[in-house]
Amino acid sequence: MRIYVCIKQVPDTExxxxxxNDTGYDNEVKYVVNPHDEFGVEEAVKLGEKTGENExxxxxxxxxxxxxxxxxxxxxxxxxxxxxKTDEQFPSSDLIxxxxxxxxxxxxxxxxxxxxxxxxxxxxxQTPYRLAAxxxxxxxxxVVGFSLDxxxxxxxxxxxxxxxxxxxxxxxxxxxxxxxxxxxxxxxxPAILKAKKKEIKIIDISTLDISEDEGFxxxxxxxxxxxxxxxxxxxxxxxxxxxxxxxxxDTEGVI
Amino acid sequence: xSKVGVFIExxxxxxxxxxxxxxxxxxxxxxxxxxxxxxxxxxxxxxLEEYGLTELINLSAPNRVLSKHPEAAGHALAGxxxxxxxxxxxxxxxxxxxxxxxxAAISLKSxxxxxxxxxxFKENYVKKSHxxxxxxxxxxxxxxxFVCGIRPNSFEAVQNQVTCRVTDHSALSVGDDTITxxxxxxxxxxxDLTEASVIITGGRPIGSIENFKLLDDCAKTLGAAVGASRAxxxxxxxxxxxxxxxxxxxxxxxxxxxxGLSGSAQHFAGMKGSQVIVAINTDKxxxxxxxxxxxxxxxxxxxxxxxxxxxxxxxx
Ligand SMILES: Cc1cc2nc3c(=O)[nH]c(=O)nc-3n(C[C@H](O)[C@H](O)[C@H](O)COP(=O)(O)OP(=O)(O)OC[C@H]3O[C@@H](n4cnc5c(N)ncnc54)[C@H](O)[C@@H]3O)c2cc1C
Numbered sequence: 001m002r003i004y005v006c007i008k009q010v011p012d013t014e015x016x017x018x019x020x021n022d023t024g025y026d027n028e029v030k031y032v033v034n035p036h037d038e039f040g041v042e043e044a045v046k047l048g049e050k051t052g053e054n055e056x057x058x059x060x061x062x063x064x065x066x067x068x069x070x071x072x073x074x075x076x077x078x079x080x081x082x083x084x085k086t087d088e089q090f091p092s093s094d095l096i097x098x099x100x101x102x103x104x105x106x107x108x109x110x111x112x113x114x115x116x117x118x119x120x121x122x123x124x125x126q127t128p129y130r131l132a133a134x135x136x137x138x139x140x141x142x143v144v145g146f147s148l149d150x151x152x153x154x155x156x157x158x159x160x161x162x163x164x165x166x167x168x169x170x171x172x173x174x175x176x177x178x179x180x181x182x183x184x185x186x187x188x189x190p191a192i193l194k195a196k197k198k199e200i201k202i203i204d205i206s207t208l209d210i211s212e213d214e215g216f217x218x219x220x221x222x223x224x225x226x227x228x229x230x231x232x233x234x235x236x237x238x239x240x241x242x243x244x245x246x247x248x249x250d251t252e253g254v255i
Numbered sequence: 256x257s258k259v260g261v262f263i264e265x266x267x268x269x270x271x272x273x274x275x276x277x278x279x280x281x282x283x284x285x286x287x288x289x290x291x292x293x294x295x296x297x298x299x300x301x302x303l304e305e306y307g308l309t310e311l312i313n314l315s316a317p318n319r320v321l322s323k324h325p326e327a328a329g330h331a332l333a334g335x336x337x338x339x340x341x342x343x344x345x346x347x348x349x350x351x352x353x354x355x356x357x358x359a360a361i362s363l364k365s366x367x368x369x370x371x372x373x374x375x376f377k378e379n380y381v382k383k384s385h386x387x388x389x390x391x392x393x394x395x396x397x398x399x400x401f402v403c404g405i406r407p408n409s410f411e412a413v414q415n416q417v418t419c420r421v422t423d424h425s426a427l428s429v430g431d432d433t434i435t436x437x438x439x440x441x442x443x444x445x446x447d448l449t450e451a452s453v454i455i456t457g458g459r460p461i462g463s464i465e466n467f468k469l470l471d472d473c474a475k476t477l478g479a480a481v482g483a484s485r486a487x488x489x490x491x492x493x494x495x496x497x498x499x500x501x502x503x504x505x506x507x508x509x510x511x512x513x514x515g516l517s518g519s520a521q522h523f524a525g526m527k528g529s530q531v532i533v534a535i536n537t538d539k540x541x542x543x544x545x546x547x548x549x550x551x552x553x554x555x556x557x558x559x560x561x562x563x564x565x566x567x568x569x570x571x
Contacts, residue, residue: 013387014520016389017386017389025386025390035501093367120387120501120524121386122385123370123383124368124369125353126360126369132361133364138433138434141354142353142354157350158496159350160266160350160449161441161445161446162441162494163439163442164439164441164442165440166437166439166440167325167435167436167437168434168437173433178502179495179502180495213364213366213398215367215397216366216368216394216397217395218394218395219394219395221390221392221393222391222393224388224389228545229544229545230534230544230548230550231550232549232550232551233549237553237558237561238561240551240558241558241561241562241564242565244549244562244565245566245569248510252510254452254453254530255453255477255510255566
């Protein structure tokens, strides 16, 4: 099987994001593989372990620096990777999906494609869907359970209130992974060293001849207003809870 | 007058709790038209026309239960947008809402923004979180029709009694089915977090599955849903479906009570949008006290039962 894992490089979730101008931020922060994507990579690797004859190809649309993210997922078990290079800080989901689709079409048809359910920087939640439209393949996102039986995948996703849906999906298909699917294993040193020797092919996005659709355009970015320090409620436990109930009921009107 | 479509999601056999707020948000953009999947429009319309829904379209497809076939449902929603000349399709950014809105958007080849916290039809923009809640992005809408998911509880419901007309519409072309929902399993008794207006959450110090009962008792007095931090989920004190945060549920209640949470960036990524945050923690230096509205320095095993009691009896 040929399995593609599509990943994004994003600022570490601990990073402080400093907005620098209307639509940009200070990119001198630590970057990591988008956390949701790691669940997709792990699932692909697990499938490879089972059948032993899968090729796992990691794909990423991002700046030159994103090669580090591809190294990380090759250390997790991807065999080779392709970076579609762009200078944009916020490439649109449409652009990303079109670039990924082009590369996949050129490299050879997919048996399975994993992405994350969303990126933690632009939080678009739509790349798996747009990729599905480009490749005319079925897609299920927010997947927390996956198994493959011949040409049918059985997947699970959570909806509200502790309810889990099971879906049957024809393959090839696109799976938007999230936490619950598996526990990604941190690569050990030999795997990290081996990943350094694996191939990263770099393609400049301008050579792909993609035309982007008009969609939503980032106009302005601003820091979220912070709450600051909490008002500490003091007294004996009884006094504290009584004051709290009064505040929530009378001042805040939330209960 | 332009017409704005809203996807009416049915939760527990009634329109979801966030529907009134969503209709109020949509009515800023024109007459609001509801889109319902093979549902009982006559039964539901009463609760929706109170908030200004002028038309409810009952979508169906030949030989298909749309609610079991997400692809067909997406095509049916998209088809209705075209047939009825809607300028936008809005829905609640719940798990099902996000899925069907995304499918409708790709079927329409339309722009899509999910989990928006604001929408302005006059100036053509939406606002949504970027970087897990650390920044807010304003996105300009560059094409119509567009599709937009609204985070629950982002808009107040405004009463606006109108008379709602029901129209039946059979979607003709919904494509082939490559995906079918074959099972729905409930872990039983868990209240939905995404749309909850009050949430009480337990962190690592909860210590066991059994101790979550303390939070359940308190939640009952408030009609609240119970959440968990990732640390509590990793230690198997709670199922993953209860996890709030970056890799769990995104919630936006009126009131969020965090019990034994340190206040990690990843947890806040999921609940920063709460209107009022109360933190209960034994450590006065805990970071959560620097980003909450009210703080109680104390042991959750003492404070929570006392709070439950105070809520039951009502304070002086
Ligand atoms: C990529 C990534 C994604 C993540 N996603 C999530 C996510 O979605 N959700 C999430 O929650 N976390 C997430 N995390 C984990 C996160 O970083 C924290 O580790 C986690 O949130 C900590 O949980 P906690 O606050 O329950 O525990 P701790 O950090 O251990 O804090 C426990 C707190 O309880 C206090 N305490 C101890 N005893 C008591 C008592 N008896 N009464 C009152 N207070 C007490 C302590 O003072 C302490 O402040 C993620 C991490 C990463 C790297």
